[in-house]
Amino acid sequence: MKKLALHTQILIGMTLGLIFGMVCLEFEGLSGFTLDFIKPIGTIFIRSLKMVAVPLVLASLIIGVANIGDVSKLSRMGGKTLGIFVLTTVISITVGLSLVAVMKPGHKLPEETRQNLMSLYDSNAESQISAAEEVKTRGPLQPLIDMVPDNIFFATTQNGRMLQVVFFAILVGVALLQVPKQKGATVLGFFNGINDVIIKIVQYIMLIAPYGVFALIASLIIEIAGDNPEKAWELLYALLWYTITVVIGMFLMMIFVYPILIRYFSKIKYLEFFRGIRPAMLLGFSTSSSTATLPVTMDRVEKQLGVSEEVSSFVLPLGATINMNGTSLYQGVSAIFIAQAMGLELTLSSQITIVLTATLAAVGTAGVPGAGLVMLVIVLEAVGIPAAGIALIMAPERILDMVRTMVNITGDASVAVVVASTEGELDPDFDKKLTTEQSS
Amino acid sequence: MKKLPIHVKIIFGLILGVIWAFLSSALGWNEFTINWIDPFGTIFIRLLKFIAIPLVLFSIISGVSGLTDVSKLGRLGGKTLGAYMTTTFLAIGVGLIFVNVIKPGTRIDQEQRIKNRLSYEVWLQDNQMGPSQDGKSYLNDPTYAQYLSPDQELHQLTEAQKSDLEKKVSAAKEKKEGKPLQFLIDVVPENIVFSISNNQLMLQVIFFAIFFGITIILIPKDKAAPVIAFVEGINSIFLKMVELVMKVAPFFVFALLAGVIAKMADTPGEVFEIFLGLGSYAITLLGGLFFVAFILYPLILKLFVPKVSYKEFFKNMSPAQFLAFSTSSSAATLPVTMECVEDNMGVPRSISSFVLPIGATINMDGTSLHQAVAVIFMAQLHMVDLTFAQQLTIVLTASLASIGAAAVPSAGLIMMIIVLQSVGLNPAWVAIIFPIDRPLDMCRTVVNVTGDATVSTLIAKSEGELTKYS
Numbered sequence: 001m002k003k004l005a006l007h008t009q010i011l012i013g014m015t016l017g018l019i020f021g022m023v024c025l026e027f028e029g030l031s032g033f034t035l036d037f038i039k040p041i042g043t044i045f046i047r048s049l050k051m052v053a054v055p056l057v058l059a060s061l062i063i064g065v066a067n068i069g070d071v072s073k074l075s076r077m078g079g080k081t082l083g084i085f086v087l088t089t090v091i092s093i094t095v096g097l098s099l100v101a102v103m104k105p106g107h108k109l110p111e112e113t114r115q116n117l118m119s120l121y122d123s124n125a126e127s128q129i130s131a132a133e134e135v136k137t138r139g140p141l142q143p144l145i146d147m148v149p150d151n152i153f154f155a156t157t158q159n160g161r162m163l164q165v166v167f168f169a170i171l172v173g174v175a176l177l178q179v180p181k182q183k184g185a186t187v188l189g190f191f192n193g194i195n196d197v198i199i200k201i202v203q204y205i206m207l208i209a210p211y212g213v214f215a216l217i218a219s220l221i222i223e224i225a226g227d228n229p230e231k232a233w234e235l236l237y238a239l240l241w242y243t244i245t246v247v248i249g250m251f252l253m254m255i256f257v258y259p260i261l262i263r264y265f266s267k268i269k270y271l272e273f274f275r276g277i278r279p280a281m282l283l284g285f286s287t288s289s290s291t292a293t294l295p296v297t298m299d300r301v302e303k304q305l306g307v308s309e310e311v312s313s314f315v316l317p318l319g320a321t322i323n324m325n326g327t328s329l330y331q332g333v334s335a336i337f338i339a340q341a342m343g344l345e346l347t348l349s350s351q352i353t354i355v356l357t358a359t360l361a362a363v364g365t366a367g368v369p370g371a372g373l374v375m376l377v378i379v380l381e382a383v384g385i386p387a388a389g390i391a392l393i394m395a396p397e398r399i400l401d402m403v404r405t406m407v408n409i410t411g412d413a414s415v416a417v418v419v420a421s422t423e424g425e426l427d428p429d430f431d432k433k434l435t436t437e438q439s440s
Numbered sequence: 441m442k443k444l445p446i447h448v449k450i451i452f453g454l455i456l457g458v459i460w461a462f463l464s465s466a467l468g469w470n471e472f473t474i475n476w477i478d479p480f481g482t483i484f485i486r487l488l489k490f491i492a493i494p495l496v497l498f499s500i501i502s503g504v505s506g507l508t509d510v511s512k513l514g515r516l517g518g519k520t521l522g523a524y525m526t527t528t529f530l531a532i533g534v535g536l537i538f539v540n541v542i543k544p545g546t547r548i549d550q551e552q553r554i555k556n557r558l559s560y561e562v563w564l565q566d567n568q569m570g571p572s573q574d575g576k577s578y579l580n581d582p583t584y585a586q587y588l589s590p591d592q593e594l595h596q597l598t599e600a601q602k603s604d605l606e607k608k609v610s611a612a613k614e615k616k617e618g619k620p621l622q623f624l625i626d627v628v629p630e631n632i633v634f635s636i637s638n639n640q641l642m643l644q645v646i647f648f649a650i651f652f653g654i655t656i657i658l659i660p661k662d663k664a665a666p667v668i669a670f671v672e673g674i675n676s677i678f679l680k681m682v683e684l685v686m687k688v689a690p691f692f693v694f695a696l697l698a699g700v701i702a703k704m705a706d707t708p709g710e711v712f713e714i715f716l717g718l719g720s721y722a723i724t725l726l727g728g729l730f731f732v733a734f735i736l737y738p739l740i741l742k743l744f745v746p747k748v749s750y751k752e753f754f755k756n757m758s759p760a761q762f763l764a765f766s767t768s769s770s771a772a773t774l775p776v777t778m779e780c781v782e783d784n785m786g787v788p789r790s791i792s793s794f795v796l797p798i799g800a801t802i803n804m805d806g807t808s809l810h811q812a813v814a815v816i817f818m819a820q821l822h823m824v825d826l827t828f829a830q831q832l833t834i835v836l837t838a839s840l841a842s843i844g845a846a847a848v849p850s851a852g853l854i855m856m857i858i859v860l861q862s863v864g865l866n867p868a869w870v871a872i873i874f875p876i877d878r879p880l881d882m883c884r885t886v887v888n889v890t891g892d893a894t895v896s897t898l899i900a901k902s903e904g905e906l907t908k909y910s
Contacts, residue, residue: 141479148486151493153637168490175680179673186666187673 021221045212065173096332106340306427319412326407457697478699484692504653545820756784786908799892806887
């Protein structure tokens with residue numbers, strides 16, 4: 001049998017998962033079986049990817065920084081990366097805001113459904129609001145403090161503290177550049193070895209990717225449907241316009257904004273870019289976790305798009321924690337949607353406020369895990385929309401999270417390409433690699 | 441401006457920080473200071489904290505595994521280590537007696553101490569550190585209600601939380617009182633990775649590091665070589681990190697001082713009060729160091745080598761002591777110390793060249809004494825009563841952590857942070873004693889060097905090789 005390409009395998013897994021999930025809904029008892037015996041495969045898949053994320057970031061970033069060779073280049077790259085992160089964040093929020101202004105999904109929401117949703121998700125909204133309260137009582141410079149670990153070993157035991165690991169690894173790399181060569185050599189060799197081992201481990205994990213994805217999608221369908229599939233579809237249907245608006249925005253980012261960026265800064269062709277990273281996008285979609293997808297994203301960006309390891313190991317882990325274009329776009333759309341549904345008119349100045357606070361919130365909650373909705377609460381309160389309104393958008397949250405993650409990952413990969421290209425770290429022969437891989 | 445040595449710049453940072461603290465309390469800028477300046481101080485402390493644990497771990501491993509001569513020299517090696525440890529414990533004992541008798545931390549305004557104590561408890565709660573070291577809770581004591589700021593009132597516990605806290609405190613007490621050897625048990629880690637990921641289990645990390653280092657000496661050389669090379673590499677990386685952090689230290693120190701004082705004091709009078717406490721701290725510490733260098737060492741020497749007169753000993757040693765005072769580095773003073781000990785005291789080269797370098801690495805009488813006095817002073821300043829057992833933990837951590845510290849720049853500062861957090865006190869308190877650290881550092885190096893010299897003389901005498909004075 002001819003070996004199928006990775007993305008084809010994943011796509012087949014997803015499709016079969018979708019079909020299988022639908023079938024499960026029809027048969028009593030099959031759902032329970034799926035949740036008990038098939039879902040664990042998906043969970044194991046996600047866990048094994050997350051397992052290698054911290055060591056991979058640590059080892060590859062230490063080597064990456066040490067290979068860059070001088071600190072001034074590192075800081076120039078850092079500045080450039082953060083600049084592009086902010087730029088893409090602002091673009092994505094603006095796209096979201098313009099789209100929602102044109103499509104007006106909030107006006108299409110019947111008053112009765114609104115009341116219904118509000119009472120249904122009341123308690124969820126409460127907990128998000130109180131979490132946001134906590135974030136707001138922190139000092140203005142708290143994000144900076146949170147970047148610095150107070151115990152590096154503890155930080156490496158928590159996936160939520162990836163930013164601290166990144167900070168530490170950069171510092172180790174910089175120190176490594178400055179110690180005498182023969183003293184640093186052993187350490188560098190050690191991390192080089194670790195890095196190679198982990199890359200190999202990722203390849204083994206990817207062998208079960210199609211099955212993992214199948215299990216994830218199948219169980220997702222069952223969980224969304226819950227005990228009462230009819231009601232679940234009804235809820236989703238009521239928010240159909242909102243969901244469509246978000247999804248269109250996401251696709252605009254992926255199909256126009258990023259390719260334009262890449263086209264402008266590098267020679268990579270439109271389709272080549274997607275061909276290179278599509279397994280990572282698909283995985284991001286099915287796992288809805290940037291951290292779990294990170295090992296695959298790094299692998300694809302380096303081997304298929306020709307970004308040097310120095311750049312990818314620096315840009316991608318940072319991007320996974322602080323650059324969330326999909327999330328920002330989603331916030332812009334959701335904020336206005338809630339305002340529209342509640343019959344509030346937003347002036348131009350409060351729309352600008354949304355852009356600013358959403359950007360700041362994206363940066364400010366970088367270290368806080370699962371901050372998407374918390375950030376939204378902060379944005380809502382900044383323009384005076386009742387924060388309880390987030391109850392309206394809870395129903396399609398899981399599905400939108402998947403699309404969001406896909407955009408986040410595509411964004412990170414694009415930034416990596418742009419930074420590499422402007423730093424001369426982009427391998428000009430990347431397309432040859434691509435073709436050889438496909439013919440083999 | 442660029443040519444200034446780093447410690448001069450740090451002193452500038454200190455002075456600016458103190459001036460800023462006065463200005464900010466006088467003009468009511470404390471909120472600005474806490475929001476925008478204090479975070480950099482916190483970052484400074486966090487940087488040092490996360491560097492400290494791996495640094496101690498790897499520097500002890502590399503220090504101990506480097507002592508291969510000791511195992512070769514057998515009897516002499518054992519004797520040397522024994523003598524160094526004895527003098528260290530004596531010095532710490534002197535420090536403990538001085539600080540507990542003089543009680544420098546209690547010599548400031550009572551009201552200020554209560555305020556300090558309350559903010560300490562708030563810090564404990566914010567960092568989820570559990571009950572305070574002495575198990576008391578001033579926050580919930582109605583006697584002190586008048587001192588509470590509105591923000592602190594928010595931290596008062598409900599009845600349920602109170603009883604929960606009391607349970608925790610009594611459980612901790614029971615654990616300690618039940619078994620007399622519990623402190624020994626606590627030194628041995630159950631899971632070393634857990635221990636190094638927890639800032640309060642430093643003693644376990646040190647235990648592991650010493651054990652690991654000794655084992656490296658005992659396995660075949662060719663097998664140990666890659667491990668040693670790796671440890672040395674990592675160690676030099678962390679040393680470089682300290683150096684990098686210290687490059688920006690002047691600014692960080694400014695922020696730390698301004699921030700800590702802004703949190704402690706609202707008016708210039710209160711700022712002044714805090715510095716008043718420092719005076720009595722310095723006097724206590726100097727008294728202790730003076731006692732060890734000028735009374736304890738000569739006494740020990742007189743006991744074993746009766747022929748050396750008091751005056752002669754100091755005449756012989758004074759060049760090394762003066763250099764130690766001006767460089768505040770026992771490693772830098774080493775060549776002169778060797779010269780003094782060999783030429784003036786008549787210790788044979790074979791002994792001095794073995795005993796003194798080890799002393800410069802592991803023997804830190806003055807430094808350990810300083811740690812003990814400083815930590816207990818800070819606890820007194822914040823009205824935290826430490827039991828004798830807790831004080832012993834501090835001492836043990838301090839003296840063991842100082843193994844291998846000689847190679848570490850600003851070792852005193854990093855060790856202090858380690859000791860403070862290992863007993864659950866706030867590491868940011870180092871800011872309080874930071875202003876007068878440099879002059880005291882000079883004095884404690886004198887004690888370290890004098891101690892090394894005394895021990896080498898004793899060893900020579902016991903080997904029957906001190907011909908000049910026998």
